[in-house]
Amino acid sequence: xxxxxxxxxxxxxxxxxxxxxxxxxxxxxxxxxxxxxxxxxxxxxxxxxxxxxxxxxxxxxxxxxxxxxxxxxxxxxxxxxxxxxxxxxxxxxxxxxxxxxxxxxxxxxxxxxxxxxxxxxxxxxxxxxxxxxxxxxxxxxxxxxxxxxxxxxxxxxxxxxxxxxxxxxxxxxxxxxxxxxxxxxxxxxxxxxxxxxxxxxxxxxxxxxxxxxxxxxxxxxxxxxxxxxxxxxxxxxxxxxxxxxxxxxxxxxxxxxxxxxxxxxxxxxxxxxxxxxxx
Amino acid sequence: xxxxxxxxxxxxxxxxxxxxxxxxxxxxxxxxxxxxxxxxxxxxxxxxxxxxxxxxxxxxxxxxxxxxxxxxxxxxxxxxxxxxxxxxxxxxxxxxxxxxxxxxxxxxxxxxxxxxxxxxxxxxxxxxxxxxxxxxxxxxxxxxxxxxxxxxxxxxxxxxxxxxxxxxxxxxxxxxxxxxxxxxxxxxxxxxxxxxxxxxxxxxxxxxxxxxxxxxxxxxxxxxxxxxxxxxxxxxxxxxxxxxxxxxxxxxxxxxxxxxxxxxxxxxxxxxxxxxxxxxxxxxxxxxxxxxxxxxxxxxxxxxxxxxxxxxxxxxxxxxxxxxxxxxxxxxxxxxxxxxxxxxxxxxxxxx
Numbered sequence: 289x290x291x292x293x294x295x296x297x298x299x300x301x302x303x304x305x306x307x308x309x310x311x312x313x314x315x316x317x318x319x320x321x322x323x324x325x326x327x328x329x330x331x332x333x334x335x336x337x338x339x340x341x342x343x344x345x346x347x348x349x350x351x352x353x354x355x356x357x358x359x360x361x362x363x364x365x366x367x368x369x370x371x372x373x374x375x376x377x378x379x380x381x382x383x384x385x386x387x388x389x390x391x392x393x394x395x396x397x398x399x400x401x402x403x404x405x406x407x408x409x410x411x412x413x414x415x416x417x418x419x420x421x422x423x424x425x426x427x428x429x430x431x432x433x434x435x436x437x438x439x440x441x442x443x444x445x446x447x448x449x450x451x452x453x454x455x456x457x458x459x460x461x462x463x464x465x466x467x468x469x470x471x472x473x474x475x476x477x478x479x480x481x482x483x484x485x486x487x488x489x490x491x492x493x494x495x496x497x498x499x500x501x502x503x504x505x506x507x508x509x510x511x512x513x514x515x516x517x518x519x520x521x522x523x524x525x526x527x528x529x530x531x532x533x534x535x536x537x538x539x540x541x542x543x544x545x546x547x548x549x550x551x552x553x554x555x556x557x558x559x560x561x562x563x564x565x566x567x
Numbered sequence: 568x569x570x571x572x573x574x575x576x577x578x579x580x581x582x583x584x585x586x587x588x589x590x591x592x593x594x595x596x597x598x599x600x601x602x603x604x605x606x607x608x609x610x611x612x613x614x615x616x617x618x619x620x621x622x623x624x625x626x627x628x629x630x631x632x633x634x635x636x637x638x639x640x641x642x643x644x645x646x647x648x649x650x651x652x653x654x655x656x657x658x659x660x661x662x663x664x665x666x667x668x669x670x671x672x673x674x675x676x677x678x679x680x681x682x683x684x685x686x687x688x689x690x691x692x693x694x695x696x697x698x699x700x701x702x703x704x705x706x707x708x709x710x711x712x713x714x715x716x717x718x719x720x721x722x723x724x725x726x727x728x729x730x731x732x733x734x735x736x737x738x739x740x741x742x743x744x745x746x747x748x749x750x751x752x753x754x755x756x757x758x759x760x761x762x763x764x765x766x767x768x769x770x771x772x773x774x775x776x777x778x779x780x781x782x783x784x785x786x787x788x789x790x791x792x793x794x795x796x797x798x799x800x801x802x803x804x805x806x807x808x809x810x811x812x813x814x815x816x817x818x819x820x821x822x823x824x825x826x827x828x829x830x831x832x833x834x835x836x837x838x839x840x841x842x843x844x845x846x847x848x849x850x851x852x853x854x855x856x857x858x859x860x861x862x863x864x865x866x867x868x869x870x871x872x873x874x875x876x877x878x879x880x881x882x883x884x885x886x887x888x889x890x891x892x893x894x895x896x897x898x899x900x901x902x903x904x905x906x907x908x909x910x911x912x913x914x915x916x917x918x919x
Binding site: 478 | 640646
């Protein structure tokens with residue numbers, strides 16, 4: 289009885305903390321969403337009020353969808369994020385496999401060198417990167433962004449994945465070798481399927497910063513045809529006048545693809561965790 | 568099916584040599600068990616045969632073909648691992664079929680082969696399950712099935728029973744032995760459990776510190792151990808080792824009577840006398856040692872006696888119904904034909 293009560297109160301306490309956190313985390317999103325449906329005047333009069341019959345308007349969304357190439361921006365952001373994630377996961381997992389599976393000279397040094405990238409922000413190298421992109425003629429291409437984001441995501445990916453790779457039993461890989469698999473098939477057919485939860489983690493970690501980034505699109509790919517969504521939304525922010533309706537609507541729309549991607553990965557993530565626990 | 572020859576096999580990691588020239592001929596269809604304490608090199612030997620590690624020097628032949636530089640898949644072998652190593656994301660059937668993926672057989676033939684193997688291993692009902700829905704014993708059967716389906720020249724087993732509980736282990740032991748009688752492939756089986764070795768093997772290879780100590784049938788290694796290591800490693804509880812001395816007419820053990828065992832051709836001096844607990848009994852045979860019982864371990868039909876004697880503690884066996892009690896003085900006797908003599912310094916068996 290007593291222990292049941294403490295368990296219950298503990299549960300309430302835990303949920304209270306979690307709910308508080310969720311509210312804090314979701315509050316800005318909530319404010320963005322409600323204000324994106326309000327007239328400009330209503331936004332400033334009562335920023336926290338819900339849209340009502342008076343203040344409700346589609347104006348922001350209409351501006352966004354009519355103005356410029358918003359679909360194009362969406363597509364650019366989506367391509368950059370998905371392709372970067374694909375490369376991060378592919379190369380990250382391959383490097384992690386090599387570090388975990390093969391003993392070669394400089395193995396540890398290589399691992400530390402790759403981990404070092406986690407600590408050094410890639411933006412420090414912006415000037416050099418821009419120079420490089422100019423010389424290779426990649427400025428104003430999506431490829432420039434993909435390359436930069438892949439480089440930015442790899443250190444953490446290698447670090448996390450190699451920890452997981454080490455847990456895959458050697459016997460399993462040896463069994464594959466005896467069954468006549470080469471090292472590539474062992475990697476793709478045996479090891480990668482076991483890595484899915486870890487890969488989902490890495491994907492989620494990397495997705496948000498790439499999707500939200502303004503810095504590199506602004507510097508490396510500001511041309512109209514390759515603008516990303518975040519950069520594209522900036523047209524509504526002027527030095528003197530800001531079209532808040534449009535900005536908020538653009539941001540509101542920008543949330544949708546991320547939520548879809550996150551749902552895809554997180555299901556994988558949870559499946560991985562529970563399958564491990566039940567076993 | 569094929570024979571297997573290990574010719575002066577050496578394995579070194581850097582400068583540390585861990586296998587020092589292993590020589591062994593395994594006949595076609597033979598069941599050979601490698602046994603030894605951990606770190607003796609038995610698993611390494613197996614991995615060298617499998618091709619999972621490179622040999623430093625020497626040669627391995629399978630079916631008269633030198634396989635030193637061949638990949639594992641080209642050696643015509645199959646291996647079963649200690650922790651099963653079945654692919655967790657594939658159904659049982661896919662796991663078994665995986666062994667066949669490089670073969671050129673038609674789909675129908677493969678399917679037939681899978682069903683046949685599943686039938687032999689009694690797991691036709693389990694084919695669609697995922698590994699995490701199987702018990703330990705069933706998983707090990709899947710692993711064996713995956714090995715069997717290819718009908719390899721040589722089966723390699725790396726401590727396949729160590730992760731199973733005692734009852735299941737006994738059962739799987741029997742199943743593997745029956746399987747061998749049925750399919751008749753050559754089997755190399757590695758274990759640290761001497762009971763497994765004794766019960767399953769046609770021949771046992773006993774290893775220690777990278778050297779082969781003795782190769783022989785279970786009868787050989789039990790009744791004619793080559794040295795004190797083999798003598799104490801095989802048999803449980805292990806053989807009593809008592810210091811003795813070769814004197815006129817036999818071997819003297821402490822102050823007791825001289826044992827009139829054959830000593831022709833051996834110099835007088837110290838000797839190690841080995842007597843199995845099964846052969847050392849109170850009040851029967853030629854008296855050897857006298858002492859006080861310190862611990863009794865009743866096993867039912869018989870009772871193990873730990874007896875403190877002038878020559879140190881020895882283990883003896885008494886009839887379960889008439890066993891002495893703790894504190895009793897006992898006179899232990901032995902049938903002289905079961906006494907083993909070993910060189911006192913080198914531990915090598917003295918044969919007469």
